[in-house]
Structure formats: structure tokens, C-alpha cells
Amino acid sequence: PGKKVLIVYAHQEPKSFNGSLLKIAVEELTKQGCSVTVSDLYAMQFEPRATRNDIVGRLHNPEAFNYGVETWEAYKRGGLSKDLVEEQKKVQEADLLIFQFPLFWFNMPAILKGWMDRVLVQGFAYDLSKVYDGGLLQDKLSLFSFTTGGSQEMYSKEGISGDIRYVLWPMQHGIMHFCGVKVLEPHICYAPENVSEEKRKEMLTAWTQRLKTLWKEEPIDCSPEWYFK
Amino acid sequence: PGKKVLIVYAHQEPKSFNGSLLKIAVEELTKQGCSVTVSDLYAMQFEPRATRNDIVGRLHNPEAFNYGVETWEAYKRGGLSKDLVEEQKKVQEADLLIFQFPLFWFNMPAILKGWMDRVLVQGFAYDLSKVYDGGLLQDKLSLFSFTTGGSQEMYSKEGISGDIRYVLWPMQHGIMHFCGVKVLEPHICYAPENVSEEKRKEMLTAWTQRLKTLWKEEPIDCSPEWYFK
Numbered sequence: 001p002g003k004k005v006l007i008v009y010a011h012q013e014p015k016s017f018n019g020s021l022l023k024i025a026v027e028e029l030t031k032q033g034c035s036v037t038v039s040d041l042y043a044m045q046f047e048p049r050a051t052r053n054d055i056v057g058r059l060h061n062p063e064a065f066n067y068g069v070e071t072w073e074a075y076k077r078g079g080l081s082k083d084l085v086e087e088q089k090k091v092q093e094a095d096l097l098i099f100q101f102p103l104f105w106f107n108m109p110a111i112l113k114g115w116m117d118r119v120l121v122q123g124f125a126y127d128l129s130k131v132y133d134g135g136l137l138q139d140k141l142s143l144f145s146f147t148t149g150g151s152q153e154m155y156s157k158e159g160i161s162g163d164i165r166y167v168l169w170p171m172q173h174g175i176m177h178f179c180g181v182k183v184l185e186p187h188i189c190y191a192p193e194n195v196s197e198e199k200r201k202e203m204l205t206a207w208t209q210r211l212k213t214l215w216k217e218e219p220i221d222c223s224p225e226w227y228f229k
Numbered sequence: 230p231g232k233k234v235l236i237v238y239a240h241q242e243p244k245s246f247n248g249s250l251l252k253i254a255v256e257e258l259t260k261q262g263c264s265v266t267v268s269d270l271y272a273m274q275f276e277p278r279a280t281r282n283d284i285v286g287r288l289h290n291p292e293a294f295n296y297g298v299e300t301w302e303a304y305k306r307g308g309l310s311k312d313l314v315e316e317q318k319k320v321q322e323a324d325l326l327i328f329q330f331p332l333f334w335f336n337m338p339a340i341l342k343g344w345m346d347r348v349l350v351q352g353f354a355y356d357l358s359k360v361y362d363g364g365l366l367q368d369k370l371s372l373f374s375f376t377t378g379g380s381q382e383m384y385s386k387e388g389i390s391g392d393i394r395y396v397l398w399p400m401q402h403g404i405m406h407f408c409g410v411k412v413l414e415p416h417i418c419y420a421p422e423n424v425s426e427e428k429r430k431e432m433l434t435a436w437t438q439r440l441k442t443l444w445k446e447e448p449i450d451c452s453p454e455w456y457f458k
Binding site: 157 | 333403
């Protein structure tokens with residue numbers, strides 16, 4: 001109770017299975033007394049492209065545009081665009097970040113990748129030598145909750161798509177761990193489009209159940225062994 | 230000679246190191262007699278968001294928007310938006326796809342991820358049971374050419390960012406191999422921003438040299454062993 005949760009949600013359709021998972025998280029966490037904020041990226045028409053428009057006013061080096069350098073400089077002088085400042089404020093206030101999305105091409109949809117690219121800039125999320133366990137977003141938790149097209153068998157070590165943990169490495173280790181954010185076990189719903197209505201209901205119930213004891217969970221050990229053992 | 234190459238390029242600044250790598254590829258491949266097309270995503274203001282706008286005319290199921298189903302149906306009836314049709318035509322004609330970009334968060338920038346999400350739709354790039362070695366884009370080659378922020382030591386098996394091959398899995402296996410496209414060795418320039426001008430020149434020369442014998446290269450063995458051994 002009293003915890004703050006930011007859900008970054010990337011699905012176009014409220015009636016989708018992802019939409020149901022979002023709804024469940026908002027309801028259950030609110031019931032627990034958490035304060036829940038949702039960034040509904042498609043509804044916001046969130047901009048995924050990292051461009052000069054993200055910097056208000058003069059560039060540090062207008063001769064050769066370097067996005068990383070320019071957003072770092074802009075962050076320091078308070079010159080990032082309004083939409084980024086708003087997202088950063090939500091992140092700053094949150095105890096837990098939940099990312100809810102359908103897996104697209106072994107990864108998050110571009111609109112969510114754009115949120116990572118543009119919101120987690122140097123100075124805000126990490127800095128020179130302040131990365132991984134020293135990242136700037138320590139004392140926060142994250143949780144990747146997603147649906148897949150392929151079955152659990154396909155996403156196994158012997159399956160054609162490989163262990164599902166392989167696709168988690170860039171997201172959980174390369175982004176969250178890099179910024180110092182701790183990572184809870186992912187929540188994966190395999191192929192909801194290809195299972196029975198009953199099975200889909202079970203999946204939704206399982207999400208509700210997990211959320212009930214979420215705050216007692218320990219973060220995963222974010223080491224290569226977890227992903228590739 | 231006579232080969233067709235599509236370079237999908239994702240950098241905002243022509244004067245960047247990525248811009249130089251692009252320029253080299255266009256010049257060297259053209260000199261060889263190849264026909265080279267460039268999709269300069271930022272210059273095109275390419276749309277990365279997968280939305281209803283990608284379908285021209287009536288939806289298959291307007292009650293609940295499902296991007297995968299709608300683009301599949303639209304592809305079959307010739308109802309995809311013009312920008313997607315143009316990119317698909319370029320892919321269809323190409324013998325080799327080169328992706329040139331800076332690694333952002335252990336992955337491609339959102340604008341390039343959006344190109345994958347929106348261009349490689351079902352019916353065009355893969356279909357029911359036509360995936361991986363049976364994918365629809367067989368007899369094509371691909372090559373991921375990118376720059377990193379971190380050093381080669383960081384991106385090693387014992388390094389803090391892990392083996393660079395871990396980040397290649399979703400791109401090379403999850404996207405290209407899934408569509409039946411063969412994959413050449415990636416071309417990686419480590420931390421060009423942090424090395425001497427001389428070293429940067431060596432990196433550019435190495436790319437020119439590699440391109441000279443590119444057509445003699447064999448694709449990698451796209452198995453989990455290549456990535457995780």
C-alpha cells in the first residue's frame with residue numbers, strides 16, 4: 001500500500017488480451033492501495049523516433065547532430081521536450097515499472113522501444129561510470145509482462161525459437177539492469193490467440209494471483225547464468 | 230555485378246560515423262556494378278508505429294483491432310499503405326539487405342524496429358508454417374552493420390554487457406532467419422566515439438575491404454550454438 005506503479009502499455013486495442021492484462025493490473029494494484037499511472041503509448045500517439053525535436057532550443061553542436069550527446073546536454077539544462085520530461089517524472093516517482101506488450105519480432109514493439117530510446121537518456125537513467133548496479137534508477141523494480149505468438153514449446157531451449165530468456169537479455173539486462181533497476185520474473189502469456197477461451201481465462205486469473213503477492217517477490221539474479229545457463 | 234542491394238539506414242546525421250559507413254557501402258557496391266537502394270529512415274520520417282493507418286479501407290474486424298491479422302488480410306487484397314508497399318517492393322527486389330545503425334539499448338533504434346514490425350508482415354515475409362528455413366524471403370542475404378557505445382571488452386563473454394552475439398539473436402535469428410533470409414557475419418564497429426581518429430579511419434577501411442569480397446562469403450550457421458556456445 002502506498003507504492004507507486006507506472007505501467008507502460010503498448011497495444012492498440014483495449015479489447016485485446018494485452019488490454020485485459022492491463023485492466024487486471026490497474027484494478028488489482030489499485031485495490032491494494034497502490035497509486036497506478038498508465039502510459040498508454042498508442043493512445044498517446046507516443047513518438048518513437050529519436051530526433052532533434054527532443055531538444056528544446058539551441059543544440060550543443062549544431063554542426064553534427066549526436067542524439068546521445070544532445071539529449072544529455074539538454075537534460076542537464078532542463079531542455080528536453082515536454083513529452084520526455086513527463087515520462088521521466090512518472091519514472092522518477094515510480095517504485096515499480098511494468099511493461100505490458102505483445103512480443104513483436106523477439107522484442108518489444110517499436111513504439112515501446114522508442115520510449116526506452118527517448119526517455120532513458122544519459123544524466124537521467126545512467127551516467128558516466130554510473131551503469132548497471134551503479135545506474136541512476138536504483139531502488140526501483142521492473143517487470144516485463146508480455147504475450148507471444150509462438151507456443152511455450154517453440155520458446156524452449158530445444159525449440160526452434162530458443163529459450164524465451166534469450167529475448168529477455170537485451171530488455172532486462174541491457175536496459176533495466178544497465179540503469180540500476182531491479183528485475184522481477186517476467187510474466188509471459190504464450191500464444192493467447194491460439195488457446196481455448198478457458199485457457200485464456202486461466203491466464204488472466206494467474207496474473208491476478210501473481211499481483212496479489214508481487215511485493216513479496218525477490219528480484220532475479222540478473223547475471224548471464226540466469227539467461228544462458 | 231548486377232546484384233541488388235537494399236541498405237536500410239537509421240542515423241539522423243549524414244556526418245556521423247554511421248553516415249560514413251553508409252557512404253562507403255553505397256560507393257563500393259556501386260563500383261562493383263551492384264544496384265544500390267537506400268532507405269534513409271530518419272530522412273524519410275519513416276513511421277515506426279504499427280497502427281490502423283497501415284491498412285487502406287475497411288478493416289477485416291473493426292470490432293477488435295488485431296495488427297497481425299489486419300495487415301495479413303490487407304496484404305492479400307493489396308490494401309497496405311503506400312509506404313509499406315514501397316518498402317516491400319525494395320525488399321522483394323533485393324539480393325542483399327544491409328542494416329546500418331547505431332546499437333541503442335542492446336538493439337536497433339525504434340525507427341528501424343518499426344521498419345521490421347511494419348514491412349515484414351505475414352503473407353509477405355512469412356506465412357502459416359512458412360517460417361525459418363521455409364520463410365518467404367529465401368535466396369536473400371542480410372547483414373547487420375552497426376556501431377556500439379561500449380567497448381569490445383564490455384561486449385565479451387566475460388564482459389559486463391555479455392557476448393555481442395547475445396544481442397544478435399533477436400535480430401538475426403528472430404527476424405531474418407524467421408523470414409528465411411540468410412545471415413552474413415555482422416559488421417561491428419566498437420565505440421567509434423571513444424577511439425582515435427586513426428583508429429576510426431582503420432575501421433572505415435576495414436568496411437571497404439570487407440565489401441570487396443562480400444559476395445564470396447558464406448552465411449553463418451544460424452543455430453543457437455553460433456550465438457550461445
